[in-house]
Amino acid sequence: MSPVTLPFLVVQPTQTHTATVICVHGVGDDGKGWKPVTDELAPALPHVKWILPHAPQRPVTVYNKEWLRAWFDLPSFTFTEPEDSSGMFDSVRKLDALVNAEVEAGIPQERIVLSGFSQGGAMVLLAGLGGRSVRDGGEGWRFAGVAVMSGWLPLRERFKSLISPHALTMPVFWGHGTDDPLVRYNLGRKSAEILKDQIGLALRWGDIGEAERLAFGSAGVSFLGYNGVLHATCPKERADLREFLRRVIPHNESDG
Numbered sequence: 001m002s003p004v005t006l007p008f009l010v011v012q013p014t015q016t017h018t019a020t021v022i023c024v025h026g027v028g029d030d031g032k033g034w035k036p037v038t039d040e041l042a043p044a045l046p047h048v049k050w051i052l053p054h055a056p057q058r059p060v061t062v063y064n065k066e067w068l069r070a071w072f073d074l075p076s077f078t079f080t081e082p083e084d085s086s087g088m089f090d091s092v093r094k095l096d097a098l099v100n101a102e103v104e105a106g107i108p109q110e111r112i113v114l115s116g117f118s119q120g121g122a123m124v125l126l127a128g129l130g131g132r133s134v135r136d137g138g139e140g141w142r143f144a145g146v147a148v149m150s151g152w153l154p155l156r157e158r159f160k161s162l163i164s165p166h167a168l169t170m171p172v173f174w175g176h177g178t179d180d181p182l183v184r185y186n187l188g189r190k191s192a193e194i195l196k197d198q199i200g201l202a203l204r205w206g207d208i209g210e211a212e213r214l215a216f217g218s219a220g221v222s223f224l225g226y227n228g229v230l231h232a233t234c235p236k237e238r239a240d241l242r243e244f245l246r247r248v249i250p251h252n253e254s255d256g
């Protein structure tokens with residue numbers, strides 16, 4: 001495994017560290033942009049260490065080749081052009097190094113969650129559900145879960161060939177604003193349907209009622225739409241994310 005090459009911020013747990021969440025930002029942002037969210041969620045998850053990496057700088061086509069922090073190049077927001085797979089796989093390896101550092105420090109991979117927004121959401125799907133073909137011979141991680149906000153499924157035409165043996169047992173939280181003008185809500189829904197139809201992940205739609213809440217955080221995708229929300233998170237989505245995290249990386253009160 002290559003050494004950690006990404007700069008990152010850390011929000012330390014306030015009790016014994018037994019789980020880690022890695023938060024992957026979108027284009028033009030950096031780890032600092034997600035610190036207010038982690039600060040909001042952290043009190044309910046005192047055992048969690050939060051890692052907020054900064055993507056490398058690169059020219060981004062959709063923004064007139066401006067140099068921005070991005071995990072891979074993005075040709076447009078139509079999501080129909082050839083994708084920057086080499087940039088994606090390079091970023092997967094960088095995120096792998098962060099994960100490996102946590103595992104070597106004693107945190108089981110089953111107690112690690114990848115969380116991402118927008119382009120970061122695409123990255124955590126690839127890094128979290130991807131396996132052998134992504135990692136040049138690796139079999140992928142057995143994460144506690146993956147959380148996607150306003151994201152999309154990358155490499156849709158070949159994603160089935162990239163999945164990890166652990167993908168079918170992975171809990172996936174997917175939140176998406178219905179009025180998102182950049183990563184359209186319908187693209188998010190289509191992406192989730194591909195995970196169901198082509199890969200076989202269970203898929204749960206819509207608002208979570210009492211009966212459905214019993215399955216929240218179990219294997220498969222819980223796709224939640226947030227009415228009127230643009231390309232951003234909202235308080236309800238963050239509350240749902242907090243509940244998802246509490247279920248997939250629960251706090252053992254004896255930890256501190």
